[in-house]
Each structure stands twice: as C-alpha cells, then as structure tokens.
Amino acid sequence: MGGDIFPMMNGKTLQDIPFIFIGVDIGENIGAMGDGVLRYGDAVYLGTAKTNRAVPSMWRIGDDIAQRPTNAADYFETEGEQARKRFWHEFGHHVQQQYGVTNAAEYVSPVLEKKPLATLGNIKMKELAPSDYACINVREWFAENFSLYAMGRKDLLSKEFLNMMEGILK
Numbered sequence: 001m002g003g004d005i006f007p008m009m010n011g012k013t014l015q016d017i018p019f020i021f022i023g024v025d026i027g028e029n030i031g032a033m034g035d036g037v038l039r040y041g042d043a044v045y046l047g048t049a050k051t052n053r054a055v056p057s058m059w060r061i062g063d064d065i066a067q068r069p070t071n072a073a074d075y076f077e078t079e080g081e082q083a084r085k086r087f088w089h090e091f092g093h094h095v096q097q098q099y100g101v102t103n104a105a106e107y108v109s110p111v112l113e114k115k116p117l118a119t120l121g122n123i124k125m126k127e128l129a130p131s132d133y134a135c136i137n138v139r140e141w142f143a144e145n146f147s148l149y150a151m152g153r154k155d156l157l158s159k160e161f162l163n164m165m166e167g168i169l170k
Contacts, residue, residue: 061158072131072144075153085147092146096139099168116164117142128158
C-alpha cells in the first residue's frame with residue numbers, strides 16, 4: 001500500500017502503523033479492536049452492517065440532541081463509506097489505547113484516558129458527541145470522533161476534539 005491513506009497520517013502508510021488486521025467472526029459485533037488486533041465481523045463482509053437510515057444524517061453539534069444519530073456511520077450514504085467509518089472507529093480505539101504508551105503502567109491506564117479525555121467529564125462529552133454511541137464512555141467518544149476525522153468529516157467534530165488531534169499529531 002503506497003501513499004497517504006488520509007492526510008493526518010503525515011505520509012505514513014498502514015505498513016508503518018503497528019497493528020494486525022484479522023477478519024474473523026466476532027459474534028454480533030461489527031468490529032473490535034484490542035491489543036493491536038483489529039477484527040471485523042461477518043456483517044462487514046456480507047454487506048449487512050449498514051445503517052437503518054434512508055438518507056445520511058444532517059445533524060451537527062448544537063442541534064437538538066434528540067435528533068442526533070445513533071452511530072457515526074449514519075452520516076454516510078454508501079455501504080463502502082459505512083464500512084470504512086467502522087474500520088476507522090476500531091482503529092481509533094488502537095490510537096486511544098496506544099498513543100503515548102511507553103511502559104506497562106501506561107498500557108493499563110492509557111495516556112489519552114488520563115488526559116485529555118479524562119478532563120472532558122460526562123456532561124461535556126455527551127454535549128460534544130457526534131452520535132449516541134459516542135456517549136457510552138470516553139473510549140467510544142474518541143473512536144467515533146476519530147472515525148469522522150479520518151473520513152474527512154471535520155464539520156461534525158467539536159473544537160475540543162480537533163484541538164486534541166492537533167496535540168496528538170504534533
């Protein structure tokens with residue numbers, strides 16, 4: 001794989017990033033990420049991992065939260081876009097779990113979970129969430145936002161997340 005996957009990778013390819021991609025059935029889940037291993041469920045391969053929306057969501061931060069989409073995949077129209085979004089969501093878990101980790105203690109308590117994610121607080125996190133799924137916890141908040149960032153949808157992201165990504169990419 002040559003070239004940029006998306007601009008934030010700063011010239012790196014997937015070969016430069018330490019993770020393993022495995023396609024296995026993981027039950028009801030669409031995808032999972034842990035310990036550098038990305039797994040996709042059969043739904044992605046069979047094309048049944050699409051959203052229930054007839055048209056992509058037009059919701060933005062600041063709109064009525066009751067109208068917020070269930071999942072960030074709801075912002076995308078095609079199954080291909082939705083599958084890519086789910087890949088980047090799971091990869092976002094890898095970034096959140098591994099960024100800044102230099103020892104075993106940081107692996108158990110990742111740097112991003114201590115700061116800056118910990119400073120968000122539950123109320124602020126829910127106000128700044130692009131989807132209901134992002135409200136589950138800080139890990140899902142980061143992964144949902146990361147997936148939208150990777151898919152070029154910065155228009156759906158809070159300034160808090162964009163500032164966080166600037167810090168990560170420095």
